[in-house]
Amino acid sequence: MAPRPKIAGRGTRQNPENRYERIHIEPELLGEDDATLPKEPTQFYRDTSRTALAQNDSPDVGFRFSLNPYRGCEHGCIYCYARPTHEYLSFSAGLDFERRIMIKEDAPALLRQTFLSRRWQPQVVALSGNTDCYQPIERCLQLTRRCLEVFRDFRNPVSLITKSALIIRDIDLLGALASHDAVHVVVSLTTLDPELARRMEPRAATPERRLAAIATLSAAGIAVGVNVAPVIPGLNDSEIPAILAHAAAAGARTADWLLVRLPCPVDQLFTDWLERNYPERRSRVLGRIRECRGGRLSDARFGHRHRGEGPYAAQIAALFRTAARRAGLDQSLPPLSAAAFWRPAVPPAIADQLRLC
Numbered sequence: 001m002a003p004r005p006k007i008a009g010r011g012t013r014q015n016p017e018n019r020y021e022r023i024h025i026e027p028e029l030l031g032e033d034d035a036t037l038p039k040e041p042t043q044f045y046r047d048t049s050r051t052a053l054a055q056n057d058s059p060d061v062g063f064r065f066s067l068n069p070y071r072g073c074e075h076g077c078i079y080c081y082a083r084p085t086h087e088y089l090s091f092s093a094g095l096d097f098e099r100r101i102m103i104k105e106d107a108p109a110l111l112r113q114t115f116l117s118r119r120w121q122p123q124v125v126a127l128s129g130n131t132d133c134y135q136p137i138e139r140c141l142q143l144t145r146r147c148l149e150v151f152r153d154f155r156n157p158v159s160l161i162t163k164s165a166l167i168i169r170d171i172d173l174l175g176a177l178a179s180h181d182a183v184h185v186v187v188s189l190t191t192l193d194p195e196l197a198r199r200m201e202p203r204a205a206t207p208e209r210r211l212a213a214i215a216t217l218s219a220a221g222i223a224v225g226v227n228v229a230p231v232i233p234g235l236n237d238s239e240i241p242a243i244l245a246h247a248a249a250a251g252a253r254t255a256d257w258l259l260v261r262l263p264c265p266v267d268q269l270f271t272d273w274l275e276r277n278y279p280e281r282r283s284r285v286l287g288r289i290r291e292c293r294g295g296r297l298s299d300a301r302f303g304h305r306h307r308g309e310g311p312y313a314a315q316i317a318a319l320f321r322t323a324a325r326r327a328g329l330d331q332s333l334p335p336l337s338a339a340a341f342w343r344p345a346v347p348p349a350i351a352d353q354l355r356l357c
Contacts, residue, residue, distance in 0.1 A: 009076070009202050010076050011269075012076070012098070014094040014269055016268055016269070018087045018091065018092055018093075019264070042098070042099045043101070044137065045100065045102050045103065046102075049106075049110075052067055052104070052106075052111040052114055053065045053111070053114060054067070054068065056129075059302050059303075061129075063126040065124075066127070066128070067126070067127050068104075069103070069107045069133055069138075069143040070133065070135060070143070071086070071102035071130075072096070072098070072102055072131060073131040074101060074203050075136075076203050076204075077163075077200065077204065078270055078273045079262070079270055080097070081261055081263065082131050083269070084264070084265065093269070098203075101135075103143070105141075107143055107146075108147050111147055115150065122156055122338035123156075124338070126161070127159065127161075132164060133162060134166040139166060145170050145173065148173040148174070149173060151173075153344060154342065154344070155182055156182065157181075157182040157336035158177065159184040160183070160184070160185050160186070161185075161186040163188040163189070163190075163201065163204045163210060164204065164213075165209040165212065167217070168216045171217065171222070174220070174222050178220075181334065181337040181339075182337060182338070183223070183336070184333050185222055185225075186225045186226070186227050186256075187217075187224065187226055188210075189207060189211070189247060190229065190236055191239055192246060194206055199277050211246055211247065214250040214251055215250040218252070218253075224252055224253065226243070228255065229256075229257060232285065232289070233259075234284045234287075234289075240319055244323045244326075245323075248329055253331065254329050255324050258306050261300070262298045264298075267297045291311070292308030292310055292312050294310070
């Protein structure tokens with residue numbers, strides 16, 4: 001079978017076999033250019049989860065509970081570590097991750113029910129953490145906005161991370177939470193090069209729009225930081241000082257970074273992407289990732305997966321520390337507070353249901 005050409009607007013052109021399924025369907029290709037390829041529309045499916053929050057016990061992640069209104073992500077970031085989670089849904093980590101999106105329509109109602117329960121101990125919830133809560137379909141469905149309305153009503157602290165400029169739509173809700181020290185926003189910014197961003201994160205906001213979002217959030221008094229994630233050795237690591245300088249100028253208060261990790265089958269997808277988009281850099285990029293990962297492309301060990309190890313990883317860390325200090329981004333965001341949390345009066349019918357929880 002001939003290699004499949006790039007599909008416009010998608011991060012990958014591959015749909016590798018699901019490691020947990022015995023049957024895999026490979027569509028017949030009609031030609032070698034986009035015009036003759038079958039169309040790849042995004043499809044949306046109802047997610048019937050009965051709880052809104054997922055629990056996390058990873059020692060190197062700073063939250064216990066997270067909320068992801070969407071599973072799969074239309075942004076199509078080629079490096080995304082969440083791609084393999086789509087295999088748990090009987091989908092592929094490749095094109096399926098970008099074009100078959102699970103929608104948690106009941107997330108706002110389930111979140112409200114959780115906060116109404118006396119079992120809930122007020123604490124920070126990470127909104128996103130796996131897939132972006134502000135991907136394109138959010139403009140229509142407004143699931144994230146409706147969840148933020150619940151956070152506002154209960155004044156429960158929330159930390160958001162996104163690479164979408166759509167977040168400024170909800171600045172009214174974020175501002176209300178900020179008045180109670182109950183919200184942080186982190187904007188993911190991997191590059192300032194619009195062409196690299198277009199190829200690597202095809203349906204995410206441009207770097208310019210992300211910087212504008214930081215500026216708008218900061219001007220509204222919302223604590224905002226920037227996350228250079230992932231740092232890809234040999235591809236975007238040299239941009240770290242410039243990224244931090246621009247983020248600071250836009251109003252970011254802090255910065256962090258994560259080293260790229262390529263679990264199976266993301267390693268296959270990313271390698272193919274490099275060959276298609278930057279063949280002259282392929283060997284160098286993969287070689288440097290392996291230098292930071294003990295000879296592999298991924299390392300899932302806690303304490304190592306976010307930063308890597310070895311001389312080259314140490315150089316990246318030193319470069320980031322220096323650049324963050326020069327940009328004034330070496331401080332932490334102010335702590336989030338649950339002191340203002342409250343439960344509005346509960347209608348009798350709902351109170352009867354909660355007694356059963």
